[in-house]
Amino acid sequence: MVDIDRTIELIKNSKHVPEEDVKEICQKVQEILIEESNVQLIYPPIVVCGDIHGQLHDLLILFEKNGQVPNSKYLFLGDFVDRGFYSVETFLLLISLKLRYPDRIYLVRGNHESRSITMVYGFYDECLRKYGSVNVWRYCCEVFDYLSLGALIYGSNSSGGDGTGNGVFCIHGGLSPYIEYVDQIKHIDRKKEVPHEGAMCDLLWSDPDDVPAWAVSPRGAGYLFGENEVKKFLYSNKLNLIARAHQLVMEGYKELFNGGLVTVWSAPNYCYRCGNVAAVLRIDDYLNRDYGLFDAAIKDVDAIPSKNPAAEYFL
Amino acid sequence: MNTLPNPAELRDRNVRHTDFDALSSRLASIKKGYLSDRYVEMFVEGIKTNLLRIQGRSGSNLSLKRAIRGNFSEQSLHSKFPIINRGTYLRTVAIDTIVSKFVDANQRNNSHCQIISIGAGSDTRAFKWLKSNDQLTYVEADFLDSTKLKASVIVGNQQLSSVVSLTPEQIEQELSESSGELHGKNYHLVPLDLRQIDDIKNFLSSSSCIDPQAPTLIISECVLCYIDSQVTYDIMRVFKSCLQRAAVVLYEPIGLNDSFGKVMVSNLKQRGISLPTLQSFPTIESQQARLMDVVSTDDDKKVTTEHRVFVSDMNFVYDNWVSTTESARISRLELLDELEEWILLSKHYCLAIGTWWPTNIDEPFQEDIAALKWQLC
Ligand SMILES: C[S@@+](CC[C@H](N)C(=O)[O-])C[C@H]1O[C@@H](n2cnc3c(N)ncnc32)[C@H](O)[C@@H]1O
Numbered sequence: 001m002v003d004i005d006r007t008i009e010l011i012k013n014s015k016h017v018p019e020e021d022v023k024e025i026c027q028k029v030q031e032i033l034i035e036e037s038n039v040q041l042i043y044p045p046i047v048v049c050g051d052i053h054g055q056l057h058d059l060l061i062l063f064e065k066n067g068q069v070p071n072s073k074y075l076f077l078g079d080f081v082d083r084g085f086y087s088v089e090t091f092l093l094l095i096s097l098k099l100r101y102p103d104r105i106y107l108v109r110g111n112h113e114s115r116s117i118t119m120v121y122g123f124y125d126e127c128l129r130k131y132g133s134v135n136v137w138r139y140c141c142e143v144f145d146y147l148s149l150g151a152l153i154y155g156s157n158s159s160g161g162d163g164t165g166n167g168v169f170c171i172h173g174g175l176s177p178y179i180e181y182v183d184q185i186k187h188i189d190r191k192k193e194v195p196h197e198g199a200m201c202d203l204l205w206s207d208p209d210d211v212p213a214w215a216v217s218p219r220g221a222g223y224l225f226g227e228n229e230v231k232k233f234l235y236s237n238k239l240n241l242i243a244r245a246h247q248l249v250m251e252g253y254k255e256l257f258n259g260g261l262v263t264v265w266s267a268p269n270y271c272y273r274c275g276n277v278a279a280v281l282r283i284d285d286y287l288n289r290d291y292g293l294f295d296a297a298i299k300d301v302d303a304i305p306s307k308n309p310a311a312e313y314f315l
Numbered sequence: 316m317n318t319l320p321n322p323a324e325l326r327d328r329n330v331r332h333t334d335f336d337a338l339s340s341r342l343a344s345i346k347k348g349y350l351s352d353r354y355v356e357m358f359v360e361g362i363k364t365n366l367l368r369i370q371g372r373s374g375s376n377l378s379l380k381r382a383i384r385g386n387f388s389e390q391s392l393h394s395k396f397p398i399i400n401r402g403t404y405l406r407t408v409a410i411d412t413i414v415s416k417f418v419d420a421n422q423r424n425n426s427h428c429q430i431i432s433i434g435a436g437s438d439t440r441a442f443k444w445l446k447s448n449d450q451l452t453y454v455e456a457d458f459l460d461s462t463k464l465k466a467s468v469i470v471g472n473q474q475l476s477s478v479v480s481l482t483p484e485q486i487e488q489e490l491s492e493s494s495g496e497l498h499g500k501n502y503h504l505v506p507l508d509l510r511q512i513d514d515i516k517n518f519l520s521s522s523s524c525i526d527p528q529a530p531t532l533i534i535s536e537c538v539l540c541y542i543d544s545q546v547t548y549d550i551m552r553v554f555k556s557c558l559q560r561a562a563v564v565l566y567e568p569i570g571l572n573d574s575f576g577k578v579m580v581s582n583l584k585q586r587g588i589s590l591p592t593l594q595s596f597p598t599i600e601s602q603q604a605r606l607m608d609v610v611s612t613d614d615d616k617k618v619t620t621e622h623r624v625f626v627s628d629m630n631f632v633y634d635n636w637v638s639t640t641e642s643a644r645i646s647r648l649e650l651l652d653e654l655e656e657w658i659l660l661s662k663h664y665c666l667a668i669g670t671w672w673p674t675n676i677d678e679p680f681q682e683d684i685a686a687l688k689w690q691l692c
Contacts, residue, residue: 112652116650117650120396120397120649120650121396121652122394125390219650219651219654220646220650220651248655249655250574272582273575273578273579274574274656274659275573275575276574314537314664315333315337315340315537
């Protein structure tokens with residue numbers, strides 16, 4: 001039986017976690033995740049985080065700056081894995097914390113929590129390199145299928161009498177033309193690989209943009225949605241904010257559409273190459289927003305173990 | 316016996332090894348279907364076979380073996396990210412577009428023309444274009460160590476040596492004693508350290524490979540960026556003063572004075588590589604001014620020349636030069652999720668052309684280039 005506190009310490013100290021333990025943690029965390037609904041109801045105060053992408057050391061900084069679990073409550077908006085050099089450790093740390101403190105940390109699925117994407121963007125290769133087989137990748141992919149799709153954060157003055165909303169809708173990508181009401185998301189059968197189209201795909205893939213209505217996404221999946229769609233969605237669901245991740249923002253976060261939507265990005269110096277700062281969104285009991293910015297833990301690429309592939313350029 | 320290279324030699328070696336990055340990126344994007352070029356695989360095989368024999372010295376074998384493993388193993392080819400494959404594709408087709416305008420314009424005129432690729436490394440473009448053009452002369456220059464390697468690959472491969480029409484005697488000669496120099500019918504491979512301006516000048520003015528009157532395209536694909544900025548002026552000016560009618564095309568990174576540029580500088584510094592021009596010419600405007608400076612220099616020749624300069628960043632090139640059918644094909648090859656990163660990365664590279672030609676003749680190539688879309692022209 002795995003000692004979860006010890007595993008958490010191991011990961012924080014960049015030590016190897018045995019495959020058997022990974023297997024057990026993955027199985028156990030599934031039992032917790034399966035009970036969660038597609039859209040989880042969460043109460044503030046909470047720290048909302050965007051993409052992490054295997055940047056374990058930066059995640060540790062994030063916890064240091066915003067309080068350790070369980071002292072602070074967290075919501076992670078997906079894309080835990082791929083691109084960075086420590087996807088395995090990052091994902092293990094997050095699900096270990098989930099297992100240990102299920103009410104203090106919430107995880108929703110990003111478009112990278114998928115078999116096909118992780119085969120292209122590094123997580124698969126990393127598992128193979130670190131464990132010599134694809135077993136660990138398989139265990140993790142099974143967990144991906146159980147992750148919930150979004151979250152709703154409700155303020156404590158639930159009346160919202162002035163007609164403005166009182167809640168934050170949190171999702172990895174964005175809106176879908178198939179989803180008018182948050183309730184509709186509850187009917188999706190989420191326990192599967194992320195499909196190439198349809199509501200579940202859109203929620204994980206779409207981006208806000210300066211478009212009049214729905215438009216084709218240049219990513220090849222999901223849609224672009226404009227201010228009108230956001231306004232409609234907020235109004236119909238009595239919400240005041242959509243918080244999402246999915247897009248690199250050089251300044252760490254970016255509010256759009258009169259503050260109706262925010263993109264939060266939590267991987268500083270993304271891919272050890274982009275030079276961006278990172279941010280988290282802190283939401284208090286009254287749904288006030290406060291952004292916490294932070295910089296990369298590893299300033300010096302020297303500190304990255306040399307067996308890892310270097311950030312690539314065109315030479 | 317002291318076998319440790321001194322710091323300057325080490326720097327040069329790091330710069331020469333960037334060629335393996337370029338080659339392996341090209342192979343990766345061929346394997347994924349972005350590009351097709353059967354010569355690339357021949358070069359990769361040839362380098363694996365010959366590298367240690369040609370460049371091996373006691374003390375450096377380990378780093379050569381590492382360079383091969385690091386660049387050409389299945390694992391490292393497979394793990395190139397889609398944005399790297401896309402960017403490799405883009406730089407190749409962008410320069411090919413220029414080459415094809417150049418070759419076509421001269422074919423229409425039925426005039427002989429020449430391409431000089433400086434720092435050609437293991438580039439295979441010469442083979443692609445020589446195969447289908449007998450009016451074209453292709454000259455490649457690089458460090459002696461690099462041309463020795465390239466020569467060994469060419470003479471060791473029958474298809475490659477027949478494209479450049481080497482005689483059996485020439486092949487035998489280079490095999491028995493590698494000189495790093497090859498002279499085929501329309502193909503010349505010459506060792507040159509580009510920082511030795513007098514050597515370039517000698518070569519351009521006295522070598523029988525070069526016709527100073529013929530229309531010439533000089534290609535620097537990620538080459539001048541490794542050389543001291545002031546010296547790059549001298550290099551381009553010596554071409555200007557020796558060749559009557561020419562265009563120089565540059566592909567290189569630009570720093571944009573932002574944090575991405577800064578991180579690029581420090582990441583490459585870790586590999587012992589410095590990119591002086593990235594900071595000296597950080598924007599497309601400064602690249603334009605740089606080339607303008609070169610092409611408008613008066614030199615001692617009697618002919619008056621006209622000149623033009625064209626510059627775009629690679630993001631603009633992708634959006635404006637790649638047809639919709641082609642970009643649809645590209646997007647289907649691999650899912651490119653990293654859109655913001657692609658924009659960021661591709662904006663930090665540019666394509667720049669400076670041309671000069673005598674006032675008393677028409678320069679159809681120049682007009683064809685002007686007909687392409689440019690950010691600055
Ligand atoms: C990144 S590689 C590019 C190779 C080729 N142009 C391509 O794009 O595939 C840079 C090349 O420039 C060459 N180079 C750099 N500085 C040079 C110099 N001072 N003299 C000759 N060659 C040089 C290197 O040896 C290397 O082959």
